[in-house]
Amino acid sequence: MAATHETVEQVRALAEQKYKYGFTTDIDAETAPKGLNEDIIRFISAKKEEPEWLLQWRLRAFEAWKTMQEPHWPKLDYGPIDYQDAYYYAAPKLKNKPKSLDEVDPELLRTYEKLGIPLKEQAILAGVEGTEGQAPAIAVDAVFDSVSVATTYKAKLEEMGIIFCAISEAVHKCPELVQKYLGSVVPYTDNFFATLNSAAFTDGSFVYIPKGVRCPMELSTYFRINQANTGQFERTLIIADEGSYVSYLEGCTAPQRDENQLHAAVVELVALDNATIKYSTVQNWYPGDANGVGGIYNFVTKRGACRGVNSKISWTQVETGSAITWKYPSCILQGDNSVGEFYSVAITNNRQQADTGTKMIHIGKNTRSTIVSKGISAGRAQQTYRGLVKILPRAEGARNHTQCDSLLIGDQCGAHTVPYIESRNRSARVEHEATTAKISEDQLFYCRQRGLSEEDAVSLIVNGFCKEVLKELPMEFAVEAQKLVGISLEGSVG
């Protein structure tokens, strides 16, 4: 049809996507020499003044990694990665580790201001000393390249026994917790990228919520890659003790560069009896330009263990960035009656590729999981939903519901759904629904007839398509995410 053809033409003539966060910060950095070897690992460990056990753990991971192969099963197409051609440690040069926000290099503070970490957060960042008494909404841990540069509200949270700090700091502050739980959900031999992370991780966030405590504010980490040729290997560990609750947000951006940069993070969550962890991500790493030059390679292992009875882990992700995304936030439902949730919006435009989904492993009785995945592809992007629902023999009465919807814009992009279901208990119920749709010419015209520009129309329609997932985000992030959905698809039509 003529009209469809025209849209295809428009898609072909894609304007370069405008990435707002593509600037670099001019700041003195200290870097280790390129490449990864035992010396570099010892260097990183020494920089962080780590205990011997952690150094040994890293070294064991490195030994394991040398024997491992990069996985080739994902539906991702990229050239070989030279792991020896990247820096594994880059840190802004700090005279002394800042004790409060006003000691942080103003250049760094300006960077976060420019990144527009939601305005409310900015007000909070700025108001740490000033606006005492005003109910804070979000505490932020800012990770810049390989180090955590600032954490807000630490003191306030500590009054309640909550520990929220850089993982490098937690190693000193509460070594027994770190030693007990680090690698307990994602072992250092887990997979190529997680093992690399275990050997080389530099920083990340640590959270511990004590028994019976409901964390009174959103905790948030903002990851920023600045330095060229630098990989970011952050490690996050969140432990929710019995009967506690925490909502945690993660945001990320990187400068616009022509070469690809590697990001291989590991996130481990542990929920004990009756505890709930809500983990939300808005991932907006630099996606590369319209021709697929540059962008972040995002290979991430995220896994949560519902160890206790009635525990709950909920993953919500909005993935709009990165040239390549490889990511399967998962739940191990070990405690009886535990609940796992995965709500995902993944948007790929231009030449972006994403192979993402989740794994729900039902071990305990009456465990329940819900998967809602919304994939949007535009331009020449390729996207795969890959999901595993596994019901073990003991998981009497387990239930899963999976809803997997794809939306295509134009006809040069692709969407693929690969659901694996393994059920070894007859009483389990597993439901899977999948749909694929296109944004119709009818819908676009209807919106434009009502005065909306083509881009606003696409954004509105796509936001509608993702609504089930977006409504799971904390309020502070929802508005931001809605805008991001629009921006990510700029140039996909018209």
Place this chain on the structure above:
Amino acid sequence: MIEIRNLHATVDGKEILKGIDLTIGPGEVHAIMGPNGSGKSTLSYVLAGRDGYEVTKGSVSFYGEDLLAMEPEERAAAGLFLAFQYPVEIPGVANMTFLKSALNAMRKHRGEGDLDAMQFLKLVREKTRSLNMTDEMLKRAVNVGFSGGEKKRNETLQMAVLEPKFAILDETDSGLDIDALKIVADGVNALRSPERSMLVITHYQRLLNYIVPDHVHVLAHGRIQRSGGKELALELEQKGYKDFGVEEAA
């Protein structure tokens, strides 16, 4: 004033409109009747600027501006509204959100600021009530799961909120029950004003009892075959379209 001159248009290379001439003055209501497939909806799409409807000849002047040179959203902003024969569903987008986005987009085109939430709510509540619609329908996704009649009512609501200069109603009466027809007609009549013109496409003379037109036109074979006053509709109801070379349906 809307002036359509010798308008020819093709869809997929097939000529559907074969020279339409029509002038609609401010405040006038014109009705178009005509057999199925004669090009009524095509005319409305061409005026609204739908992709794939190619104008091969002729011109349309909209209050002195060249309508055909404008993008669909510019036409909307200039005051052209089309109530669709088949309103489109937009899953996940609340009717309220849609109305607000549309109204604010129009206001932006006109250089006006956004209405704040309170002002908007007040405006919409008022219009919803006058059309006997429930607030519940505002929360539901645009047209999703709406009955045929509810969709038509929703089109009327959008028109009432957007207050266009020129409204095309493409079979807005089809699918409405007797009471709904009256309510929608009242809603349309409430919008009649010396500045606002309308083009009402219908198959039924009945609607024109409620929305009394200044002129009635018969469209057949891509042309306006005859024009007259409101009595023309009555005549058509009796005789059908056979005078215009159209076989009566068996």
